[in-house]
Amino acid sequence: MKPPDTRQRILDAAESLFARDGFRGTSLRAITGRAGVNLAAVNYHFGSKKGLLDEVIKRRILPLNKIRKKRLEEVRDLAQSSGIPPDIEDVLTAFIEPTILFKESEPGAKEFITFIGRSLADPDDTVRNAFHAVINPMARFLFKTVSKALPGLSRELLFWRLHFTMGAFFHTMHISGNPGPGFMGMKTDIDAQSLVNLIIPYVTAGMKAK
Amino acid sequence: MKPPDTRQRILDAAESLFARDGFRGTSLRAITGRAGVNLAAVNYHFGSKKGLLDEVIKRRILPLNKIRKKRLEEVRDLAQSSGIPPDIEDVLTAFIEPTILFKESEPGAKEFITFIGRSLADPDDTVRNAFHAVINPMARFLFKTVSKALPGLSRELLFWRLHFTMGAFFHTMHISGNPGPGFMGMKTDIDAQSLVNLIIPYVTAGMKAK
DNA sequence: CATTTTTTCAAACATGTGTTTTAATCAATT
DNA sequence: AATTGATTAAAACACATGTTTGAAAAAATG
Numbered sequence: 131m132k133p134p135d136t137r138q139r140i141l142d143a144a145e146s147l148f149a150r151d152g153f154r155g156t157s158l159r160a161i162t163g164r165a166g167v168n169l170a171a172v173n174y175h176f177g178s179k180k181g182l183l184d185e186v187i188k189r190r191i192l193p194l195n196k197i198r199k200k201r202l203e204e205v206r207d208l209a210q211s212s213g214i215p216p217d218i219e220d221v222l223t224a225f226i227e228p229t230i231l232f233k234e235s236e237p238g239a240k241e242f243i244t245f246i247g248r249s250l251a252d253p254d255d256t257v258r259n260a261f262h263a264v265i266n267p268m269a270r271f272l273f274k275t276v277s278k279a280l281p282g283l284s285r286e287l288l289f290w291r292l293h294f295t296m297g298a299f300f301h302t303m304h305i306s307g308n309p310g311p312g313f314m315g316m317k318t319d320i321d322a323q324s325l326v327n328l329i330i331p332y333v334t335a336g337m338k339a340k
Numbered sequence: 341m342k343p344p345d346t347r348q349r350i351l352d353a354a355e356s357l358f359a360r361d362g363f364r365g366t367s368l369r370a371i372t373g374r375a376g377v378n379l380a381a382v383n384y385h386f387g388s389k390k391g392l393l394d395e396v397i398k399r400r401i402l403p404l405n406k407i408r409k410k411r412l413e414e415v416r417d418l419a420q421s422s423g424i425p426p427d428i429e430d431v432l433t434a435f436i437e438p439t440i441l442f443k444e445s446e447p448g449a450k451e452f453i454t455f456i457g458r459s460l461a462d463p464d465d466t467v468r469n470a471f472h473a474v475i476n477p478m479a480r481f482l483f484k485t486v487s488k489a490l491p492g493l494s495r496e497l498l499f500w501r502l503h504f505t506m507g508a509f510f511h512t513m514h515i516s517g518n519p520g521p522g523f524m525g526m527k528t529d530i531d532a533q534s535l536v537n538l539i540i541p542y543v544t545a546g547m548k549a550k
Numbered sequence: 551c552a553t554t555t556t557t558t559c560a561a562a563c564a565t566g567t568g569t570t571t572t573a574a575t576c577a578a579t580t
Numbered sequence: 581a582a583t584t585g586a587t588t589a590a591a592a593c594a595c596a597t598g599t600t601t602g603a604a605a606a607a608a609t610g
Binding site for chain 2: 149150151152154155247248251252253254269270273286287289290291293294295296297298299300301302304305314316328329331332333334335336337338339340
């Protein structure tokens with residue numbers, strides 16, 4: 131049973147259009163038009179527009195989460211075996227680096243990362259919930275690891291600092307890579323590794339402020 | 341020429357619905373329904389839905405920008421007269437504090453702040469541009485003042501760090517105040533002054549990292 | 551008070567949306 | 581080769597959208 135590539139074509143087109151115009155701003159006709167397939171194909175293969183959204187998300191997030199989890203576990207286990215708490219910089223890097231490098235890992239991934247960054251601020255419940263469902267377990271694990279690295283901070287303070295970190299991170303995800311000059315005439319299409327090298331010191335310093 | 345409060349009612353209803361459901365997700369029928377006015381009143385008073393958006397933004401942003409500009413100028417002038425560069429913490433506070441405190445300044449302002457936080461990540465050009473038009477001059481002035489406080493940093497590094505700061509800030513703006521438990525079962529409806537006290541040390545440390 | 555201007559109102563307009571339907575076409579299996 | 585099942589295709593459906601229209605009502609003006 132060779133899979134006709136109709137599904138893939140729809141997923142690719144949807145991913146790129148969702149990233150550019152948002153979930154609500156993208157019509158099924160735009161998606162099927164770009165994919166070169168019939169309008170009804172979306173509902174045939176994915177049941178509904180929301181079903182398509184879920185598949186677009188899962189296709190990229192599940193592999194990415196595997197990598198991030200593994201990296202976090204490595205940091206945690208290494209610290210555990212040496213008896214000292216993990217370094218907060220290592221923890222943050224384990225989470226952030228694979229996400230940003232993911233952008234250059236395969237075609238379309240970059241657009242997907244943009245889509246994530248935008249969706250977490252989306253007013254539409256459908257979109258936010260679809261992402262939260264696959265991201266929350268990851269965030270929970272991150273929180274636990276971070277709290278091991280900064281045992282001195284209260285749970286509440288830790289929450290807020292991680293919250294700010296995620297803000298800086300998400301904002302970067304959806305804005306970097308935009309062609310043309312950005313906010314201060316600055317170019318934002320920096321390469322992924324340089325971006326990692328920029329954001330890690332910032333969030334590390336923020337997490338252990340004062 | 342006493343203004344009939346139809347305009348105000350529409351602006352209030354639109355502000356609150358825009359914040360909750362976004363610009364695209366809010367229909368004129370929903371706005372006029374909540375405002376208790378006729379559907380055609382929006383196009384009569386504001387020309388179009390976009391015209392309404394512009395008015396919703398300007399009504400709050402212009403006074404807010406006045407305050408932020410004044411606070412920033414105070415910090416700049418104080419440093420200038422004493423001959424030493426301004427403290428980066430003071431600069432960030434001058435910009436961030438009035439924005440967050442603004443939420444509790446008048447009814448509806450809180451929803452507006454949420455709206456800003458969301459809109460800057462909005463995929464819709466109409467929304468992003470409408471905000472950028474009134475926010476960019478402010479951001480430019482902030483950038484100049486920040487670069488005086490951190491003269492050692494390159495223009496590019498400064499840009500990225502300010503970028504991360506804005507990310508943490510915007511994310512906080514649209515997520516704090518949400519009722520119910522947030523990302524880790526943590527309550528996000530903290531009072532404004534406490535929020536200021538939490539975010540300032542974080543972004544200050546981030547800006548002068550390493 | 552009569553008249554002009556501003557504002558409200560109900561209805562319609564044109565277009566776009568996600569989804570469903572029903573028949574045609576393709577692929578695989580017997 | 582015939583038949584069964586999966587996929588594609590064009591069309592219609594039901595509804596929601598921003599906007600415009602033209603008449604009624606209200607307010608302001610002389």
